[in-house]
Amino acid sequence: MIPEDKLRERSDSTCELCGQTEHLNVYTVSEAPEDHEAEILICQNCESQIEDPEKVEPNHWRCLNDSMWSTIPAVQIISWRMLNRLKSEGWPQDLLDMMYMEDDLKHWAKAGLQTEETDIQLVHKDSNGVVLEAGDSVVLIKDLNVKGSSLTAKRGTPVRRISLVHDNAEQIEGKVEGQQIVLLTKFVKKT
Numbered sequence: 001m002i003p004e005d006k007l008r009e010r011s012d013s014t015c016e017l018c019g020q021t022e023h024l025n026v027y028t029v030s031e032a033p034e035d036h037e038a039e040i041l042i043c044q045n046c047e048s049q050i051e052d053p054e055k056v057e058p059n060h061w062r063c064l065n066d067s068m069w070s071t072i073p074a075v076q077i078i079s080w081r082m083l084n085r086l087k088s089e090g091w092p093q094d095l096l097d098m099m100y101m102e103d104d105l106k107h108w109a110k111a112g113l114q115t116e117e118t119d120i121q122l123v124h125k126d127s128n129g130v131v132l133e134a135g136d137s138v139v140l141i142k143d144l145n146v147k148g149s150s151l152t153a154k155r156g157t158p159v160r161r162i163s164l165v166h167d168n169a170e171q172i173e174g175k176v177e178g179q180q181i182v183l184l185t186k187f188v189k190k191t
Helices: 004-011 044-051 058-067 073-085 091-098 103-116
Strands: 024-028 039-043 138-140 171-176 179-184 188-190
Touching: 004 024, 004 039, 024 044, 039 044, 039 073, 044 058, 058 073, 058 091, 073 091, 073 103, 138 171
Parallel strands: none
Antiparallel strands: 024 039, 138 188, 171 179
16 A cells, blocks of 8 residues: 555645545555555545546546546546546547556456446437447438428438437437437437
């Protein structure tokens, strides 16, 4: 275990995830292999959101754009786990696509993620039963009138970089003609 004074020195007394300088605590990253240091210095805000998924504020975690490149393995692990937790937002998938981790670190990251996942996972499927993931591209298979707008989304219209509606497996979100709309999965097919 790394003493707190060493962590403060390493991090320059800032949260190793978001850069906050107040209310810092030592946080132990779960499932760490014996040959890795599992302690990082993080603020209370980051800690409460890591511990309680109900408190997660997606925009707070845009800080991972910087911290995911940390040379500290435990910081990389938490960054990867939080980006995975937030995948349905769309933008975290871009960061995950850029992120590189050695195999042993990826195994550590996934081990902790498995303990966090809930028993029931929503699975979004297109009209053909193909599983959809955040960041996928789809095509409309039917003309759709957009509620609250005069826009009609035409059959064959591509929708790129979709995001998944986290509490409804039959809905996704995407931009059609520059407008963010909710689409029913039964009216799209994955490309």
